[in-house]
Amino acid sequence: MWENYGVIFSDSDLKKIDANLDFAKSPQFVLIKDSPVFYFTTQCRDKQGKWVSLPYWVSFDSSFLNIEGFSKKPVVEKGSLGAFDEHGIFPFSPVKIGEDYFAYTTGWSRRQSVDIDMSIGLCKSEDGLNFLRVSSGPLMTSSLKEPFLVGDAFVKQYNNTFYMWYIFGDKWMVPAQGGNPERRYRITQAVSVDGLHWSRDGRYIITVDDQRECQALPTVAFYNNRYHMAFCYRDVFDFRKGGEKSYKLGYASSIDLVNWSRDDIFINSISSRSTWDSAMQCYPNLFVYAGSMYCAYNGNEFGKSGFGLAKLL
């Protein structure tokens, strides 16, 4: 059973940062000096009228009901001409490593025959609030078995090993009736001893019933002697307007971080099915705070109305 808090960061909260911003997508929790902080990405249109996403943060009190502060400008700016993150960053995933903070970013770069490509970048911070790019190049991009759309990195350190859950695309598919190619991507994982050099095997780890299923935004938390993974999934086509083919939350669990057992029922009841998340639930972020497991996520229209929170009872 989940207790749903509803929207905790709304579009009107976002407009207080900057009235030109829209969407508050992919909330990502990190504890900074005992305060709950959520990183999220928000977007505005560039000169061509295309969206560019960049990361911001907002901090809460321990009840998650009161906003205590927020970043007044993007945490990092978009990348330089020709760089993997020239056209924005979405999502932005911070994690505390020792005394420092790493943030794994997903950089967007526009293409011609298909819309975009994505690669994973790395930023670092000493205080958790001010981040700098480690370099202008990507940490992880296309590789032999992972042809494109390498993104949505989420990193945790368990048993002295770094684990990354992320996605890569394996196929651009053209709708039967014609139109723009749509991407198919799913979840995989990599391991590392330092968070920089990753061992990848190009294998999808979450089972599907439907070959048209896309999976995104994996997030993992250790709670009650089990590793819990949430993610979102949708159809390759016709997923933008809500309903059956739009994003829903999925779930899998593991006891060894190798084998994952899918069981979406565990997370199905999270949605309050109220106005803000009736047609879509996406971009989940699992975390443990004060002894409880929480899931922050977005609702209808990919986060147009902000992000919400639920607590596992």
Added chain:
Amino acid sequence: MKLEFNKLGVLFNPVEYSESPAWMQGFAQAPNAIEFDGFIRVYFCTRGQPDANNMYISRLGYVDLDKSSLKVMGVSKEPCLSLGGLGEFDEFGTYPVSVLKHNDEYFAAYGGWTRCESVPFNISTGMSKSNDSGVSFKKFGVGPVLAPFLDEPYIITSPKLRFFGDRYVMTYTAGHKWIKDANDKPEIIYKLRIAFSKNLTDWSRLGKGIIPNKLGADEAQACGDIIFKDGRYHMFFCYRKALDFRDNPANTYRIGYASSLDLIDWCRDDALTENLRPSETGWDSEMVAYPNILSVGSRCLMFYAGNGNGKSGFGAAEIKGF
């Protein structure tokens, strides 16, 4: 010391060859010669007709030359390397390509092209192997083996594949930065780097430039072809100025030289290749580019591209006493 070059002229230009297939209608770029029984096969990158937007896709072909006269015996009927699928890194061309023959196996490393919005292209390096003795090559996988990385943020291309000692060695070009010319058109500056591998799939990069600049910080460097001779490694490469380099002879490609004892530390000494200047007239009057060395019998041949970086075909020079 200066090397003496005896220019042999243009050896192949698909425009002037009567049996060029439809995909081989212009350009013979980045020549790469391999000795076979009875002939020399020179792989090169070529193009068919441009599309409606005047965009080309570069493909790998070869021409077989008589071993002594270097006269054309025939060309490949089909492209040797397939293009990638929708959205893959090599969807829009394979250029340049480096073919290595090692223990009777043939491998080809290649730059795979994708098209972008703000800059014209991005390039990553793929790997392939031939199962028919160098007629066609099958890719190792759907993605690249060497792609942009933290300190190599942009294009990864111009591979030159060799095997020395117990490992594969690949020089390549890493994009250093995109700059805009007077017409606001983005151009890429690139520098030579080197990587090592036991299996051609997993590469260990040195992680720094190996050739010091001669034309200032914005010099572009490509095509580092290495041979081992007389106890040291010799590298021939090409370099140019950052902008207006396509047909302005003051800025176009020249061929440089560096040597090394360990493949890591290189000493640049372009005096050795100073005698390989563009000709007064003809196919290589505007530039000399993309060198490739092949020793055949007692001759040491350098294959290279001329004007338009291969638009006028490729030719060769014999390096005397080398």
